[in-house]
Amino acid sequence: MKENKILLFAGTTEGRELAEYLVERKVKVHACVATPYGESLLPKNRLLSISHQRLDECQMKELIKEFEPRYVVDATHPFAKEVTENIKHACIEVKAPYIRLLREAGQAGESVRVEDVEAAVEYLEGTSGNILVTTGSKELENYTRLTDYQKRIFARVLSVGDVAVKCEELGIRGRHLICMQGPFSVEMNLAMLREYKISYLVTKESGIAGGYPEKCEAAAMAGVGLVVIGRPRQEAGMSLEEVIKFLKYEMNLQDKWKVSLVGIGMGTAETLTAEGKEACKKARLLIGAKRMLEAADQRQHTYASYQPEEIVSYIKEHPEYENVAVLLSGDAGFYSGASRLLKRLEAEPQIEARVIPGISSVAYFCARLGVSWEDAALRSLHGRQGNILAAVREHEKTVILAGSAQSVRSLCRKLTEYGYGGLKVCVGADLSYDTEKIIEGTAESLQVYQGADLAVIYVENPDMCKGMAVHGLPDGEFLRGDVPMTKEEVRSVSLSKLRLAKDSVVYDVGAGTGSVAVEAALRVTDGTVYAVEKKEEAVALIEKNQKKMKADNLVIVEGEAPDALLGLPVPDCVFIGGSAGNLEGILDTVYRKNKKARVVINTITLETLAEVKRCMEELPVTEEEIVQIAVSRSKKAGRYHMMQGLNPVTVISFTLHGKKDEEA
Template sequence: MFKAVVFAGTTEGYEIARWLKDRGGNVCACVATEYGALSLEAGEGLQVKAGRLKEEEMEELFMQQDPAVVIDATHPYAVEVTRNIQDACRNTDRNYLRLLRAESQREEQAVYVENIKGAVEYLKETKGNILVTTGSKELSAFTELPDYQERVFARVLSLPSVIEECARLKIQGKHLIGMQGPFSRQLNEAMLRQYNCTYLVTKDSGTAGGFREKYEAALSCGAVPVVIGRPPKDEGLSLKECKALLAKEKELKVCREIALVGVGMGSAETFTQEGLNQCRRAELIIGARRLAEAAKAAGGCGDVYWEYQSEKIIGYLKDHPEYTRIAIALSGDVGFYSGAKKLLQGLKEAFPQSSVKTVCGISSLVYFMGKIGKSWEDVCITSSHGRACNLPGLIRENQKVFSILGTRDGVRNLARKLTDYGMEDCRIWVGERLSYPEETIFEKKAKELTAYEGDPLSVIYVENPKTKKRMETHGIADEAFLRGKAPMTKEEIRTISLAKLKLNRDSICYDVGAGTGSVAIEMALRASQGKVYAIEKKPEAAELIRENKKKFATDNLEVSEGEAPQALEPLEAPTHAFIGGSSGNLKAIVELLLRKNPQVRIVINCITLETVSEALEVLKTFPVEQEEIIQAVVSRAKTVGRYHMMMGENPIYIISCKGVEKG
């Protein structure tokens, strides 16, 4: 077990003692007074000893405790105590660490003097009441002031010995204030006003000693801070540096509280109270720059690390075990298109002994819909920020759609697509820089926004009064497609082939030898949140596919001009592939498909026996399963006078299979 003796005469000393105890250390904390003992709660792993120790007593304590380290966190003015601790460590061969207080920056509006005597000499030339906050030990120096019994108001510890000493100096009654600090700015202000003080005497006791609160209170009340500068600066470590050094000890466990905090839109007003509390108590705030700065501005006082990638966040925490309380700022709500899901899992795996929790926030959906006065229980909700999303397709099928955007031209691009696809009258509500002073919210029709460029930090809500419900089955009528001279897979064959493909909503599909694009169009409608690539070598046919894409508003369809298999090389790996025309390259095409995705599902249409033979050879050559071969013969009725004659179409072989991953 890691043992330590801490001379905890300061706030930093109390903090390092608790920090060591929480990490499984065995700590003996030494404090000079009973007041100090009250600041630390003794218990398992933390022993508290009250009372001043001589050097010999320190040496005896070190021999009894056998600590791995002795930490000197005494007050910067306790020079003699520090010297005794150093000598005792040297005599008993103990590791010594000096823990320094955070020294406040010098302020131009304060009067700085070298010592108490200098403060008294300065105050002799002034008039007005004085609040003395330097303690009782050197209070006698202020008796040299003329009328000190009327001018001086001393704030000291309420120990009997201290009160008696003040009474001996004839500083008593309302001129004597017995209290334990540090004090808030408000309480300092109240005392200065209560006693009508025009001067406040203080030592530069650092941030933890309440110097800033005293200084700001004095200025607020129109009083002059008289600051006694610190002794010559001694060498040592800050609290952060001390933790970083001790955290490397293998006997100490890594024990953290990590909170993934949804910070709302970014302004302090959209933080939840719990979110604010987590940020304010955190020693380290992590997040993308905008979010981390928002958390800091909302009252966070810890260090800040700008990062949003899960792997880098986890890596940073591994490299900096000194941080115990961490807040990771995430946009909006942690459960609404957030990076929290991946990060949460990674943190739990990386730090199994730590507490990792999520703190919900106000999502952009809730905030924005409230701002425009719209309910959202029947809204189609999505995001196109950093992810593929067929937004026009969703708007085509849904009366109400909400989406997060992520680029300056996001609104413009959507408006142009909606206009091209015949949805130019859709009403679009745009929200930018939500919750910030420059927040912008407005509503226009799609056709009015085709040249708009806005802020990437934006959301939209779209209402489409003329939605077109998607067919739940395959089989768009042949007449619905623009035909031209390109070959087309007929409705019945197309229906069977698509059924054999077994598409999902997010499938990545190839239509090889796409012709008019009828199969690709139906693929795109079925895999509405996936992607479809129509591969066609003839330019006039490729243009026809683009026209059909526009007619059916299939924004997730992309035309790739060229001959397979070469044209397939740059495309993302498919989950499904339909081969309607191979130009004699069937084997090479299937080989490439299986290389891109060994588990791809393939459907091949064959008209000629030569293609059938080639397809059968493919089934034998490559590792595939779920093989199925059917022949479809379709006849259509044709009116001849008063009669209906059945006219046969060419018989089609439909061959389907699925790749098998080796191993």
Template sequence: MKQILIYSGTTEGRRLAEVLCRNGIRCTACVATEYGEMVMERLEGLEGLTVRQGRMTAMEMKDFLTQGDYLAVVDATHPFATVVSENIRDSMAGSGIPYLRLKRDTKSMFSHEKNISCYPTSQACAEALKETAGNILLTTGSKELAVYSRIAELKGRLYVRVLPGLESISLCYENGITGKQIIAMQGPFSVEMNEAILKQFDISCLVTKESGSTGGFFEKIQAAGKNRTKVMVIGNPEGAGGLTDNEVYTELEKLTGKALLEEEKMQISFIGMGMGSLKLLTREAEEKLKEADFIIGARRLLEGIPWQKEKIPYYLAQDIIPYLKESKGKRAAILFSGDTGFYSGAEKLYEALKNETEEGGLRAEVSIYPGISSVAYLAARLHTSWQEAEIVSIHGRAANVLEAVRENKKTFLLVSGVADMRAIGNMLLTAGMEEVGISAGYQLSYPEEKILTLTPGECLTLEEEGLYVCLLENERAERRRLTHGLPDEAFLRGKVPMTKEEVREVSVCKLGLTKEAVLYDVGSGTGSIAVECARLSDGIQVFAIEKKKEAAELIEENRSQYGLSNLTLVRGEAPEALNGLPAPTHVFIGGSSGNMKEILAVLYQKNPKARIVVNAITLETVGEVTGLLKTMPVEKEEVIQIQVSRAKAAGGYHLMQAENPVYILSFFFTKDGKDE
């Protein structure tokens, strides 16, 4: 097959050469300078690629064209290399070979800003510079230095940023620019680097070409805005015409018969944005944002992106995936606050995308670029470590914050806003924990960033809405118990019956709870079983079902004193009260009010694999349950009797006093009937 000739030296040209070679289409890439050759370095060793370095006249281009066997010529040169493009077109006159101009989109969103002026040519810009004062930073390359250096009143004020190649530096000296006036550096340049240069050389006016996101245009604009530096922009000289990336690929598909756009998978980059400020981005993440055809994320994160990109304010998979499937772009960036692996939506979206690609709905590859988490950032601001701390999030989720603070000297807490901060203060005051110290980070990484030192009472007075993360320090933290087992005295009881401590602990063991369990405590009484189970893990959801008013009030009080956000009181009588609840994985039945048969039937309908534990005091209840088990599909049935005796003082002696025996019946529902 004939090959494709690419006049390159740009990112677009390099990208095209890579796609062609990976699809078995040979190509030759012509670059004028050493820098252009360096752009192609990442493709070194790619089969089917030839790189030619060196400038050519129109006649030399024509000779080069006739020496090869080319199917088409793609002009992917810089938008300001208009003379080169003209030479390419002249060299092809009468050849009959298709000419495709790959035109970069350089439209600016900043022309309306007060500190930016636009000019049609370098000459017009140079004339306008006569009316300015102070130092001038030229970032327009070395080719047109003479336009500025020939003006005596400008020459001494010029600082020029050029490539660190012999050709560029020689041109500086030829035009009388020497010594400290030359900044020989190779990009890409971040906003921070541009800002540092503006400050270092006390720049009053920045001159740049309108070269688009690939040319670092928007980083210069943002840096100038931060430094209040005037910007003079030389407009793109390229006229109408030319083709977009996709249009060039489509034309090449027609010529080669290869489905280039279909073969090229969409490259999706998950970007951890840290707290939101671009200065916290990793260099790798920044490069992926610059390369992206479009960027998806929450509005807050999109607002901080300075580059001219299509921005889509989606953050849910149900919105993002359909958009990706319809998009014609090939490079997508999806933004996540903080770090992609720390309480992030990245995990769920990744799984959804993985399923979509496996089912053939989307051809894509996902890469993940982490960011700095708010916890790590706040710890650094507070000059403290976080590896030994408990980390809890109530940002869009429930968690037992009070328990974490009680048991840990350090607890980092992710919150949703100022309402959560006030709730934390109220929670600590209600629990009698006024001594807990609170360090809160407000709008971290943004200009309005504050580090606040607060008491629980002061949290109640906070009014500023915004992003908060905090560190709660409890010098009186208790050591966490590794087993369940609260004494009976730990519960508010009143006159409501309660499962006794020893029976309670055996019953909890028999439940065999798992990390993400959903537990029903039917006939909850004081809620002692519900509280014990909810304290085991924030991941357990507990529903305490209780019909009596006095008992329900005690459950609420016991739930509140332990700060159990994962325990929900359900007022009513089972089985009717079970309607609308999520299916249980585990069930404890401490009281059935004579509805045992109906309760078990409803539980089986909700989850035919649930684990059930029943406490019974009377032989009649034991008989009823064992009789029901003969008619239901269950397995691993177990019945045990437990009787506890307690020593009581009688004068100078201690006598054992027996409690009533309790029967603990446990089993699993099964779809398949009993084991044989």
């Protein structure tokens, strides 16, 4: 079998991309280009040799014999008909396998189509106004037949010395000679059309890689006539993706992908960074939600998905798209799917992934409002539940990503319900779009918000509470009635023994007034506290204290433990202030839910203490500790102060550990 070598006639962007693909996979390539400039565009690699002499058919045959490639790939320009015929004949003569790599055709809008340059000149002779010619320098002489061509023609050609000299000789010079390397963006084309007051743009139907769609779009935006020199007769051949797929199979080439996770900003082209645009432009495949693919306004192959597994599977099924861009809304590092997808991509050794940040909606919205956000709490309601109330309670500024118009209304209703109805609230809808709208009001007034789903919420609370650094809210802060309450000194020690984390799931069994549950909820701002209570009067008090303290992450469960615990999420920490004689069943239920749960039990009577000790002997526990707290408070008697003792409370704490003996 012949060595893995390719002889490549590379006159197009697709040819360059194929050369890059092959040498990265250790395939030896010899590339033939027409000019030194074409050589400069090819990658520098020891496996790639390059010649830039123009070859006739005989020279091509000699080169094929000398190089002995497995395949000859013709990636010359679609208008280079003579070169293609010579390559074909040479391959037939020496019996070398021939592959024609075709450019993909772009989509044209309103245009006048002609067969060749001569027909374009004939059409333009009957018109008036400036003409931008983008068909290259080789056929530029044809345009000198136009009346007043030196005034009308603006030629955009390659920035190569001999090209510029030729244009000068034809009388196209100065401002009328534009030496630049393309392809060009829509914005650049549009700027040129306006700068030179162009009435007609002449272009070949050079495909996506040749920048044809961008020319069409710019002409339409500027109201410029488009003269399109149609493609030559339909050729048989394969696209770049098809060639890659074919060579991969025939030459057993290794799959390899470069994947960019691109934050696209708010969704419009204006909020996509230059780095993001470049990554999208270079990608052969764009992946993202439908809205994001539309926002990218690119013409590559696309796949609509935002699920990591689907994305990775599709990439691996299509090795021909080795350069991929995955589009993500906003900034890829801010409440984005990038983290999950990046982790999944990094598990694939053949995928090289990178993240390109975008402009977050928070940064954009705060800039529109004229407020800084370095001291703001940032939250999201998009596909998640968050303790927004805690953020509002403890921060002057809170910025929230809304998942829908309904989530805006629900948040404003909740703020109003918890006494924050008068707070200033701003909603930014469809940010950066033509339909952008910023609404300012209060939480109460925006309960009936009817704007767009794509929204960001700004809440301002000038009277925010910074949050206490230690446990022990004063007893007087709680509504009590005739329901027993854990006093602040005992509550402080009990909460300390629970070892709460910021995201803990906590049970308060026998919650009473809810003093422990409420204070725990104020500490576990990213977690949830479940207050379990069977008495109606106590349940009502817990609800009132919840509203008073604005503890939105407190869930009241009316019922008797252990049955009331069965449907609750797995707990991290459990406080038992009252068991109603069901302590053994409660602990057994907790153990079955989480064999490593942290447990704190408060007792007043010796009988309950004995029961706790018995249960601890039956359960696998560690870090057990028994502390008795005897609190005395001063009481004024005339001009004297006397200490008055409260009932001593025993605080038992332990951590469940491992399996019971009978389960081992």
